[in-house]
Amino acid sequence: MSGALDVLQMKEEDVLKFLAAGTHLGGTNLDFQMEQYIHKRKSDGIYIINLKRTWEKLLLAAKAIVAIENPADVSVISSRSTGQRAVLKFAAATGATPMIAGRFTPGTFTNQIQAAFREPRLLVVTIPGLTTSPSERRLT
Template sequence: MDEEMLIPEEEYQKSGVHIGTQVKSSDMKPYIFKIRNDGLYILDVKKTNSKLIVAGKMLARFEPQDILVVAQRQYAFRPVAKFAEVTGATAITGRFNPGTLTNPSLKFYKEVKVIIVTDPLADVQAMKEAVKIGIPIIALCDANNKTDFVDLIIPTNNKGRRSLAVIYWLLAREILKNRGTITSYDQFKYTIDDFEAQI
């Protein structure tokens, strides 16, 4: 039986979640649906959907303050900040200061138990530190990403404004549902627009 789609497949596509890059890493091969005539690799949104379901269940088991979400990419700043506000997670956008996870003597030190990275390529410092302290890593991975050290891959366009909003909106909604904070999706009062970066 097909897994329930969190939003209709067309919505994923309309938001550009499926639009990959012109470069494909071997790591991401299982998540590629096809290659377009213009050379863009297209991601399989059914796999995006199922990974979001898994991530929502996994993250709901953590205390909100134990979840860290990071993003270097500007279009991710608002989705990440909104995600943190809605779920109670901690967000770091922009530069990730070395030692944030590894040096308790620093004033910006954070002690967390799981990390979400928006792009393993851009968020490499956060990835390195998460690996060093041995916490699980959930990563939004595009067609070109290497996935070494990623514990849970969410295959998605991790560069687009709308796609980032959709992914973080869905993830926040799934976490709240799995926590029992909301009992139905109707009770989730935020819209995708609330999560989308302004131009």
């Protein structure tokens, strides 16, 4: 990321926050699609996530979110209770629309007759492998 603004460069303070939160620790199973994000494997089998790659992907996500003119056009969803607090905090900080009220209603993004119909410009999904219903729907 040479040539980027200094404010966007990962600093020691950022690394310390990542380490304190434990975001560098993966699990003991490794999906082949995640191999490029792994730094190494500890002796106990836990994979260590490459924080530089994490930072790059966070910047990419931030650029995509900032590109949406109206923050309410960004919908954030989590079907798991562990992600719902993060959804609420993210929505409060950015003005995005949180979608956490229990079970996701099928047709929310596709059925215009439905009262809860939404047509977001961007859909942010926590734990996308586990929250499949909304992310499997095509948004045009």
